Amino acid sequence: MLLKNVKASLGFSLIELLISLIVISCITAAFTPIITKKFSSGVLGGDSVSDITIKCEQFGEHCNLCTNNICLACSGLVCQGDEFIHDKSCSCKKCKDNYGTDCLTCDDKGCLSCSVGKFPNGNKCSDCNTKYPNCTTCNETKCTGCENNYKLVNGACVPDCTKLFSSSCTACDINNCTTCTGGYDLINGRCVANCPTKFGSACTSCTASACTACSGNYILSNGSCTTCSAKFGASCTNCNASTCTKCQNGYKLSGTTCVPNCTSLFGSNCTSCTASACTACKSGYGIVNGSCFLCTSFNPNCSECNNSGCTKCKSGYTLKNGTCTACSSLFTNCSTCTDTQCTECKYRYVLYGNSCKACSSLFSGCNDCTITECLSCNSGYTLVNDYCLPCTSYDRHCISCNSTQCTGCGSELVCDTNGNGGCCEMIYKLEELWAGRMRCMLDDTICN
Numbered sequence: 001m002l003l004k005n006v007k008a009s010l011g012f013s014l015i016e017l018l019i020s021l022i023v024i025s026c027i028t029a030a031f032t033p034i035i036t037k038k039f040s041s042g043v044l045g046g047d048s049v050s051d052i053t054i055k056c057e058q059f060g061e062h063c064n065l066c067t068n069n070i071c072l073a074c075s076g077l078v079c080q081g082d083e084f085i086h087d088k089s090c091s092c093k094k095c096k097d098n099y100g101t102d103c104l105t106c107d108d109k110g111c112l113s114c115s116v117g118k119f120p121n122g123n124k125c126s127d128c129n130t131k132y133p134n135c136t137t138c139n140e141t142k143c144t145g146c147e148n149n150y151k152l153v154n155g156a157c158v159p160d161c162t163k164l165f166s167s168s169c170t171a172c173d174i175n176n177c178t179t180c181t182g183g184y185d186l187i188n189g190r191c192v193a194n195c196p197t198k199f200g201s202a203c204t205s206c207t208a209s210a211c212t213a214c215s216g217n218y219i220l221s222n223g224s225c226t227t228c229s230a231k232f233g234a235s236c237t238n239c240n241a242s243t244c245t246k247c248q249n250g251y252k253l254s255g256t257t258c259v260p261n262c263t264s265l266f267g268s269n270c271t272s273c274t275a276s277a278c279t280a281c282k283s284g285y286g287i288v289n290g291s292c293f294l295c296t297s298f299n300p301n302c303s304e305c306n307n308s309g310c311t312k313c314k315s316g317y318t319l320k321n322g323t324c325t326a327c328s329s330l331f332t333n334c335s336t337c338t339d340t341q342c343t344e345c346k347y348r349y350v351l352y353g354n355s356c357k358a359c360s361s362l363f364s365g366c367n368d369c370t371i372t373e374c375l376s377c378n379s380g381y382t383l384v385n386d387y388c389l390p391c392t393s394y395d396r397h398c399i400s401c402n403s404t405q406c407t408g409c410g411s412e413l414v415c416d417t418n419g420n421g422g423c424c425e426m427i428y429k430l431e432e433l434w435a436g437r438m439r440c441m442l443d444d445t446i447c448n
Contacts, residue, residue, distance in 0.1 A: 397423035
């Protein structure tokens with residue numbers, strides 16, 4: 001029972017303990033174990049053992065077995081992330097205290113991870129660039145990040161030619177470009193654009209992306225060399241980058257380009273043209289074989305014409321069988337017509353069907369009219385309700401009037417100044433006889 005109690009409290013039997021102590025004593029003869037044994041009566045006889053205590057308090061509560069100098073068995077100890085278990089002292093040690101300030105995680109065999117720019121190298125952290133030149137971040141097997149002006153290629157840092165020199169440099173070392181792309185020449189370790197190759201034979205100076213100067217009659221346009229005729233048309237002979245400044249004979253400047261000078265090419269009567277023909281002429285001229293031709297040459301009354309002849313006549317004439325014919329010769333008293341009908345009549349006539357009727361034949365005394373009403377009356381008449389009233393209706397001697405009275409009389413007669421609408425001799429006056437009938441009475445005080 002005693003042996004079972006000992007095993008239950010210590011985790012091993014008395015016999016196992018004694019055997020272990022003997023083995024340890026033989027192997028580690030240089031050490032002197034500190035063992036305190038407490039036996040109850042009869043223990044040596046094998047009857048019972050009250051207690052056995054191995055004292056390792058100097059190594060902490062987690063050391064289960066020890067010698068004077070070291071802990072032999074450590075269990076149950078938990079350390080922080082930047083610490084490791086030191087078995088011989090059964091304690092937590094800081095990684096940076098054992099492996100340097102750059103060590104972040106470790107174990108009792110060495111550093112496992114380091115700060116940026118370092119890598120684990122046994123029991124210390126070493127700089128990345130000692131193993132991988134120009135490297136800023138790495139692990140034990142390869143570089144993962146490079147310094148400025150370097151780039152990562154297959155786990156190593158090589159010069160970044162584009163950053164160090166230009167996009168035209170394809171191979172380099174840290175100091176010089178060694179190879180350039182097509183269109184560039186390698187001069188003193190730098191890529192210099194071969195201007196004629198890259199931008200054309202007329203380019204005399206350039207940058208990597210554009211021509212900056214041209215030779216001869218070429219101008220600079222959008223980073224390349226071009227001719228005036230290519231940019232502003234074949235008729236432009238002189239120019240700058242933004243406009244044509246001079247045109248060849250027969251052309252004139254219009255804005256930034258050259259246009260045909262129509263009067264110079266096709267005469268003063270041409271108002272619009274192309275380089276080969278007049279396309280529009282002044283009034284009274286027509287285009288005949290690409291030039292302006294006087295329409296009256298076809299007919300004195302022709303106003304518009306073309307290669308085929310007269311196409312339109314002056315007012316009062318119509319084109320009939322290729323000739324300008326007076327409307328009045330086709331339709332009596334007609335002023336405007338086609339070759340088949342009158343469309344407008346002369347003054348004092350109105351279109352009635354396809355002929356012109358005198359207004360006076362439709363409305364007595366009418367001077368001007370429409371088909372339905374008189375608009376104005378002849379002399380000696382006045383317009384009353386679309387009807388021409390004779391002035392003699394007021395008095396047989398009345399020669400002018402309005403809608404209410406006579407306003408003018410014949411020779412040696414005067415109009416009644418009292419507004420009675422009659423005419424009297426100079427020594428007579430107008431007075432009523434009966435029922436509105438008027439007569440002239442002798443009265444030199446009124447009519448004089």
